Amino acid sequence: MTAPVPPRAADTPPPAGEDRGEGRPPAADEGATLMVAFQKGDRAAFDRLVALFRADVMSLGYRFGLDAERSEDLAQETFVRVYRARTDYRPTARFRSWLLRIATNLVVSEARTRRRSRTFSLDRGAGGEGDEGPAAAIVDGRTEAPIQGLERAELRSAVEAALSELPENQRVALLLNRFHEQSYDEVGAALGLTLEAVKSLLFRARQNLKERLKRYVTESPDEP
């Protein structure tokens, strides 16, 4: 008899900060504190917000499939909107969730625009646009189990391609949950979906990826 599986065993979303290229992420809700300070006229607090969350916002667009330059534009636009919204902000939700909702809207709008113009590139692979630069070559080494015998670049390209083939709502939900520590509730709030719908969406997303990445998917018959 195998022991029951504890929730969040080895598949726990990466701890805060692992996905960012810039230091640790804000603790608790430092973002809300800073935003409130900014509302009261502390401009330095806004600059601090940008420094804390810039990489977070950029990575949402980048992993979604935008190139580096467009991801940066997305981050700029997100912070401009935050700046404009300073009088509207109410610290009733995590600041990061509020910020990511704005960024999610922009990412989805970008996908819509590019789909209309049929220029949305889904083939940003190794060596593609935006992949130059030292950080692009860094594949974070936080995989729970080392993946051996595979070329990292090939694997990364395969994962990027599989992700890009997901329907946009599955893709953005997966990214928000896996890389931006957004709970199902928070993903639902960002996408206007119920908790059950988010659960179904993320189930289908991972099922789809499992099929598309079957060559790389491993299984352990003794999985606890």
Place this chain on the structure above:
Amino acid sequence: MSTMDGSDPQRCDGAREDLVALLDGELAASAAAAVSAHVAGCAACRRELSRLRSVGELLATLPAAPPPRAGFDERLAARLAAVDAGAEPASPRPRAEPAPLARRPDPRTGGAPRAERGPAAHPGPGGARPAPRRAAAAALIVALVVGLAGVAYRLGFFGGDDGRPQVTRTQEEPGRRDAPPHVHKRPDHSTGGAELAMALTPAEERELAEALDVIEELELLEALDLVESFEAGDDAWLDDILLEEKG
């Protein structure tokens, strides 16, 4: 009914939809305990859990965005200064609302969710819409209907004498206790569909999931104003197109 490896197709079906939520730590304690207990006694679900966990590990290979180019802060500062000076082109109000893919309550559907549409998505004067869009929307809907009908047929929705859906879950049969897990019965049309199987092959499951995703894409198209009110009965324009095409 359990098989030799402890799997029970009906329980597995229920548990598998929860496996991802279990991995994500999003199940309530009681549900997590129930799913964990099932997984502990079901080799097939343990393997599935392992595969899903592996997918999570693969996702971890995705890189974060490269650092911004030099001058990011200066460019942002310039834009913010323009905002303060009123020189920044007016952008939409900041939205922390659901993304455009979101479903929202729509009074026309009695509160049923409906894809949001943006300001640019409204039809032209008089509700007229460009013919290419209408044709594209019509083609999409026809493809969707045909595709879903195909899936429904294969799943046995049209098997009954009375034309009503006849899908039922496979009944466990005496003498089949040794049946291997995941035996997929095909619909038996010789019985008029009275005993159709709901157990799907992986390919059928994928096909059904893809069909559902087509619906999500359709909602996206609606948000783009390529399709209007497919759920609200506002489809006279589509009827016209279909009649034209038939004629």
